[in-house]
Amino acid sequence: MRVMLISDRFPQNPRDILSFSGVWAFYLPRELQRCGVEIVRSPLLRPNKIGPAEIIEHYRSLPLDGVNHVLALGLRYFSTLPPEAGITLRSRLGDGCLAQLHDGSLLDGTPADCTFTVRDDGHYHPLGSPNDRHERHQRFAHHLGWAADPELCRPMQDERTLTILVDHPTFVANSADLTLHVLLNVRELVRSGKWRSRFTDVRIRQFVDSDIIDIDPENFSVRPYNRQGVPYPRACEEYSRAHIFLPTHRESVGLSVIEAATAGALVVSPTGYIPKDRISTVRHIEYENAIPWDAVLKSIDVNASREMAIRNSWPAIAEKVIAYFLGFDRKAHGWPKGSGVHDDGLDRPVSEFHL
DSSP: OEEEEEESOOOSSGGGOOSHHHHHHHHHHHHHHHTTOEEEEEEOOOTTTSOHHHHHHHHHHOOOTTOOEEEEEEETGGGSSOHHHHHHHHHHTTTSOEEEEESSOOOSOSSOSEEEESSOOGGGSOTTOGGGHHHHHHHHEEEOOOOOOTTTSOOOOOSSEEEEEEOOOOOSTTSOBOHHHHHHHHHHHHHHTGGGGTOSEEEEEEEETTEEEEOBTTBOOOOOOOSOOOOHHHHHHHHHHOSEEEOOBOOSSOHHHHHHHHTTOEEEEETTSSOHHHHTTSOEEEESSSOOHHHHHHHOOHHHHHHHHTTSOHHHHHHHHHHHHHTOOGGGGOOOTTSSOOTTOOOOOOSOOOO
């Protein structure tokens, strides 16, 4: 099997990972190649930098050289391009699959045959839901999940010092932020002394812009977070020292949850803040108001947390991708009526795209 992967960059090692797509562009090719898949790498074109005609021509003339399937690692990539670009590439693949990556499902409306999803949105589309949303979800989306690097995220906790890692504040205005609430709860734990039954000291760490800092529970403030991250290996080192990981805002996919849990941390999160399919794969405690510290302290078990979380693996994700491509049926993925896309897949202009 020969698969073309489209990405804005392909990191050569974890130190070069700078984004969500970068994680996928490093780990997925590596695991696919270990399974015997031949990888062809192709650059990701950004519509805000390249004109529509140039993008369409790029995919009209892009050498495929025996490529069986194409997967774009940029989030919902083909949804951002002129429709003709994806249609052109799709028609040139013959019986192959044109796929993209997204945090949640896209029911239709893009030239992609399949949207591989990090988050499982199946519960949003039950049988009998309006507008055939269940059928469309089953048809156009395939859940892959997420994973962490077990070599980078590995237990390095100090048995004497209880280490609590607090996630960064939210970076969007439409999402509630509980950073202050979480830190106040942590201060209550420190003052209570309950941790002394298992530990001799407490250390509190938090992600902030471009850094990870110590927090003084008696003198702290909430700083704005502007998405200036830290290098991926350094973040993984921090996960690896934590006994407890405390999310502060709603996560669309909960990536840091998997990484922290793989390193052995117990995830303690407000109810509903982490997607169901993600939180169910790690050892965790959810709470409504105050953090139940007695239950949390009793539940800390680094080895048990790692053993459960490590089932989320990159080899398993690669196997899901391969299995989907092997079973792909072009006829089963004909375009829905009214989409504006021709069933014969020919490269013709499309004036309006049905969403």
